Amino acid sequence: MRRLKKIDTWFPVVIGTIAFVFFTGGKIVVPTYRDWLMWGDTAQNLIGWEFFRHTPIFQWPIGANPNLGLEFSSSIIFTDSIPLPAIVFKFLNPILPSTFQYFGLWIWSCFVLQSIFGWKLLSNFITHRVQLAVGTIFFAISPVLLYRLIHYGYGHISLAGQWLILASLHLYFNRKFQAPKWAVLICIALLVHAYFFPMVVAVWIAAIIQHLRVKSMTFGSTFRHIALVGALCFITLWASGYFIVGRNANPDGWDYLFRWQPLSLVDSGTGDSIGWSRLLPDRRQLAGDAEGFSYLGSGIIMLTLILLCFRIAVMFKVSSRRTTSWLLILLVLIAGLAGGYYVDAGNSIRMLVSVLVGTSIFLYAIWTCSNLFMRNRMESRHFYRHAPILVATSLMAIYSMTNRIGIGYRTLFTYPLIQPIQQFTETFRTHGRFIWPAYYLFVLFVLIEATRKLSPKIGTAVLVACLTFYVYDSKEALQGVNARFTDIAPWSSPMKDPQWSQLAREYESLIVVPALNNDLAGRWLAVTDFARIYHLATNSGFFNRFDNKKSDLLQKELYNNVSGRKFNPDSLYIIEDGDLWINLSTSVTNVRFIGDLDGYKVIAP
Numbered sequence: 001m002r003r004l005k006k007i008d009t010w011f012p013v014v015i016g017t018i019a020f021v022f023f024t025g026g027k028i029v030v031p032t033y034r035d036w037l038m039w040g041d042t043a044q045n046l047i048g049w050e051f052f053r054h055t056p057i058f059q060w061p062i063g064a065n066p067n068l069g070l071e072f073s074s075s076i077i078f079t080d081s082i083p084l085p086a087i088v089f090k091f092l093n094p095i096l097p098s099t100f101q102y103f104g105l106w107i108w109s110c111f112v113l114q115s116i117f118g119w120k121l122l123s124n125f126i127t128h129r130v131q132l133a134v135g136t137i138f139f140a141i142s143p144v145l146l147y148r149l150i151h152y153g154y155g156h157i158s159l160a161g162q163w164l165i166l167a168s169l170h171l172y173f174n175r176k177f178q179a180p181k182w183a184v185l186i187c188i189a190l191l192v193h194a195y196f197f198p199m200v201v202a203v204w205i206a207a208i209i210q211h212l213r214v215k216s217m218t219f220g221s222t223f224r225h226i227a228l229v230g231a232l233c234f235i236t237l238w239a240s241g242y243f244i245v246g247r248n249a250n251p252d253g254w255d256y257l258f259r260w261q262p263l264s265l266v267d268s269g270t271g272d273s274i275g276w277s278r279l280l281p282d283r284r285q286l287a288g289d290a291e292g293f294s295y296l297g298s299g300i301i302m303l304t305l306i307l308l309c310f311r312i313a314v315m316f317k318v319s320s321r322r323t324t325s326w327l328l329i330l331l332v333l334i335a336g337l338a339g340g341y342y343v344d345a346g347n348s349i350r351m352l353v354s355v356l357v358g359t360s361i362f363l364y365a366i367w368t369c370s371n372l373f374m375r376n377r378m379e380s381r382h383f384y385r386h387a388p389i390l391v392a393t394s395l396m397a398i399y400s401m402t403n404r405i406g407i408g409y410r411t412l413f414t415y416p417l418i419q420p421i422q423q424f425t426e427t428f429r430t431h432g433r434f435i436w437p438a439y440y441l442f443v444l445f446v447l448i449e450a451t452r453k454l455s456p457k458i459g460t461a462v463l464v465a466c467l468t469f470y471v472y473d474s475k476e477a478l479q480g481v482n483a484r485f486t487d488i489a490p491w492s493s494p495m496k497d498p499q500w501s502q503l504a505r506e507y508e509s510l511i512v513v514p515a516l517n518n519d520l521a522g523r524w525l526a527v528t529d530f531a532r533i534y535h536l537a538t539n540s541g542f543f544n545r546f547d548n549k550k551s552d553l554l555q556k557e558l559y560n561n562v563s564g565r566k567f568n569p570d571s572l573y574i575i576e577d578g579d580l581w582i583n584l585s586t587s588v589t590n591v592r593f594i595g596d597l598d599g600y601k602v603i604a605p
Helices: 002-024 040-053 083-090 104-123 131-140 145-148 163-173 179-191 196-213 219-240 296-318 321-344 349-370 376-398 417-428 431-453 456-471 474-487 499-506 525-533 549-563 580-586
Strands: 404-407 412-415 511-513 569-577 594-596 600-604
Touching: 002 104, 002 131, 002 474, 040 083, 040 104, 040 525, 104 580, 131 163, 131 417, 131 431, 131 456, 145 474, 163 196, 163 431, 179 196, 179 219, 196 376, 196 431, 296 349, 296 431, 321 569, 376 431, 376 511, 376 549, 376 600, 404 580, 431 456, 456 474, 499 525, 499 594, 511 525, 511 549, 549 580, 569 580, 580 594
Parallel strands: 511 569
Antiparallel strands: 404 412, 569 600, 594 600
8 A cells, every 4th residue: 555655656756757858858957047948938938037036025016027017017927937936936036046947847847747636636536557657648748738838939838837727627526625725726826827717716616516516515614715715816816916917908909819619629730839640630720729729639539539439339239229320310410511521621531530530529528428417316416426517617618719609710600798708808818728627627538438448458558559659640749849948049149249238237227219018029038138137127028918008108208208318317228219219319419328239229328
């Protein structure tokens, strides 16, 4: 027994660590190595942390980051710098080296925690240790997790914290409602990434309903628990800096682009991820569908098809003629739909296979859920035991499709949103991510059924074969994940002129006119990194959210002051407006320096 406990404790840690080293090479855990972070959204994460680490230890909110995004204010939340480790390491800042990043350590911990909670979740249903290990590997190298590390080349590494979803599902399936663990998990979700919060909360609500149903919780204890979690969430939101931005943080023009659509489950390619399958093709998509990437992986797909064939064989063997007739009609309907799509898609055999596989997966999913609606009383209880989590994940899946419901690149219909719902959808505008709980629940059900419907030896062999097939079939994509972290060119700042350092020592802030906030050319990075090196506050940066109205007012005020030759003597200025520079370069006098440095137009009052 003690030996088994050690296996349960350490084996998933080993699985996660091996996966981490395989996909990243391991070098990224070196805290002074930052070249791999200096582009795209990962640069935003790093710069946010580098400014935050030098804020006062005793400040409120704790997550405030006022020197990045000067005057319109920001926080560690809105640079996706993963507040939980950021706050911890901030208190250790006096002993940290001048260059320090914790993002490699975060990715390592994500692989390990994904394995730990995958193991724990499966342990609620599976006792066979080899099957547990193989199932855990499926979770640890899931395409939907690995894709987040290479999304558009650089990745959204804070969203690698999908172990939070597995942890919430594990708590849901636990027979005892563990109130303290739920409270901690929900607060951690807020301190990792805001999108995990509603996902975890939805599973939490499902767990509360389930335990109220079986009367393992009273309404009084439930009310006290909800009140406590609500209070803790409010404090966490306030302390970490969620409320700093204000009400005008949702940008216009997103038009609900980031949706999920059902064929994403078998779509092997999207946004810099082409190559997840040699068999199934990349599908045509609409703009924004990349955020709904939810490819199951050929291993889970193959396992699903094996189980579906097994069910059909059993049904033909034991079912009545009526049931068999309905099954045949359903299969003919699916074949007809697939054939129509095949012709419309350009007669591609790979596309036909993809559609047949996709429709088969939905048949299996519907069949699995419908089996919970059984005739006898005992089996009806079985359904109601699973109903809350099925409803919760289904609602999130519906939300993930936005109000533009479609399949493939088609939009079938749209529906209007009322104001309270619209406010929520604008805040959580990347809808496609909300498919993740249903995705992981589906993978869980497939793995469980494989271990229950097949004998231990055959089930283990099938799991190993499917995992091996996935690794082989997705070899190109898996190598691409590794290349993201190992094939890195050194980053160097374009601001090389020695005069930069001479000027920086004379000022307290670096002001760009107009501010380089989220500029697509990426000029903000060199400017903010320069400001970081010399501990200058700056009005530029890259932010997920900022107060648009306040920013616009500040930009106008700044432009008027600079065009009127009113300079702050404590600020070094970079002029990005060409017309403004022409006027200033010929009329400004009595300054330390005015001219071009490495392609930047500079005024030093």
